[in-house]
Amino acid sequence: MLGLLDRTAQLTNLKRDTPYPEPLACDGALEMTALAxxxxxxxxxxxxxxxxxxxxxxxxxxxxxxVLPYWGELIVKVDGAPVSHMVPAKPLGVDMGRVLAVTRVIDQICHGELPAGAARSALESAGRLPPASTPRFTLFAAIGAASLGMIFGTLDAASLLLIAASAAIGALVRRCLSGFSHDPLIQPLCAALIAGVVAATASRFQLTGTTTTLVAFCPCMVLVPGPHILNGAIDLARTRIALGLARLTYAGVIVLLICAGGLFGFTAAGGNLAIAGPSPPVPLIIDAIAAGCAVASFGTFFSMPWRLLAFPIAVGMLAHMARWALISLAGGSAPSGALVACILASVLTTPVVDRLHLPFAAVAFCAVVSLMPGFFLFNTATGLVELVSIGPAAPPALLTSIVANSTTAFLIIMAMTFGLILPRMLYEHFWPSAA
Structure with a gap:
């Protein structure tokens, strides 16, 4: 009997000394942490x-x-105890409204403003916030694609209307598909297919090769998964190799589907593939305004609240003006212009996104979306298709064009990634308490 009492006392003291809650409380806390x-x-x-x-x-x-994140699952493990909770999770989406709402609930719990009993329902409600409405999504898809067309040198009204209409139809199709399937790959494929068909149809109305290419790829540019590329690069930089590679592979598959859908739609509708020449430069004021419109569009795609759109729009316009000045006035290259613009955007964005609890990759990509080398990627894909169709008789100029376009696209993507990530990581290293 005395031994049993001593054992009970030991267990009571152990329970009092342990830093973990009671078993039921521990399970509830694990589940809530995993949900957040x-x-x-x-x-x-x-x-x-x-x-x-x-x-x-x-x-x-x-x-x-x-917290141990992997592609497909998250594991929340209690330190010093054989207790863990695993939940399925794939980083497939980008929704700044939900991220902001979830972070706000976490802050309320941590500041004692929200009782733990109501926390789970609050988190679930934050995770069910609706995305941007379909009319807004469609309108800004049209505005964003037309803005990219202006940045790349298309200023005639007919071409811009074609680009806007193609992107709007693609946006409506994407929203309709989201109600039938949760597969994240079908939507960009179908939208790119529509863009290719519209461009092939437009090519019959005496459009130049460059204009036809812009009509094809500008609606495809609004499909580029930039936040996934940035998040993957950040994970690689932090030696989360498996997760980073998985993110980049996912983004790469989407890019391949966009190119494949656009090219298939173009050829199926009877368009003649041809590598487009360089786009003409545009005036600074048009470039800056169009960049701001493109930022607003991608903010809508990522469900950014209206009140927060002004900041990334301003950053995007400043970054574009810096790029324009470097290329047009100083004679810099496209990769160097992208590097300078992205460094500026990252320096301005990094401290603000942490204060507002917004996802850095989404906001930063919004600001520099129009710098993505979609023109060079599309020309590379077009050249490869043309090379396969011609075979051994392909002229050397075609091979040179493919190499030049693909190399330029690679260098721009690397410059953008480096320019956006470096200031971010330096900020987190030197001011970890602020990040």
């Missing part, structure tokens, strides 16, 4: 900020955890 991490991870928050927010929430709930 899943919502952030799945809707575009960077991996580092997702882990930091989830571990902060767990500490407030009374336990120390480690």
């Amino acid at each position: 991490a899943t919502l952030l991870f799945a809707h575009g928050q960077t991996t580092e900020r997702t882990v930091a927010a989830a571990e902060r929430l767990a500490r407030v709930l009374g336990m120390a955890v480690k």
Whole structure:
């Protein structure tokens, strides 16, 4: 009997000394932490900020955890105890409205403004926030594609209307498909297919080769998964190799489907493939205004609240003006212009997104979306298709064009990635408390 009492006392003291809650409380805290991490991870928050927010929430709930993110799942593991919780999670979407709402709920819990009993329902409600309405989504898809057309040198009204109409139809199709299938690959493929068909039809009305190419690829440009590319590059830089490669592979598959859909639609509708020449330069004021419109469009795609759109629009316009000045006045190259513009955008964006609890990759990509080398990627894909069709008799100029376009596209993407990530990581290194 005395031994049983001693054992009971030891267990009571052990329970009092442990830093973890009671078993039921521990399970509830694990589930809530996993839910918050899943919502952030799945809707575009960077991996580092997702882990930091989830571990902060767990500490407030009374336990120390480690959040281990992988492609397809998240594991929340209690430090020093064989207790963990695994949930399925894939970072397929980008929704700044939901990220902002989830982070706000976490802040309310941590500041004692929201009782733990109501926290789960609040998190679930934040994760169910609707995306941008279909009319807004469609309108801004048209505006964004037409703005990209202006940036790349198309200023005649007929071509811009074709680009806008193609992008609007693609946006409506994407929204309709989202009601039938959750496959994230079908939507960009079908939208790109529509863009190719519209461009092939337009090519019969005496449009130049460059204009036809812009009509084809500008609606495709609004489909580019830039946040996934940036988040993947950030994960690689932080040695999360498997997750980073998975993100980049996912983004690469989408880009391939966009190119394939656009080219298939173009050829199926009877268009004649041809590599387009360089686009003419546009005046600074048109370039800056069009860049601002493109930023607003991508902010809409990522469900950014109206009140927050002004900041990335201003950053995007400033970044574009810096690029325009470097290329037009100083004679710089497209990759160097992209590097300077992205460094400026990252320096301006990094401290603000952390204060507002917004996903860095989505906001930063919004600001520099029009710098993506869609023109060079589309020309590369067109050249490869032409090379296959001609065979061994292909002229050397075609091979040179393919190499030049693909190399330029690669250098621009690398310059954008480096320019956006470097200031961000330096900021987190030197001011970790502010990040």
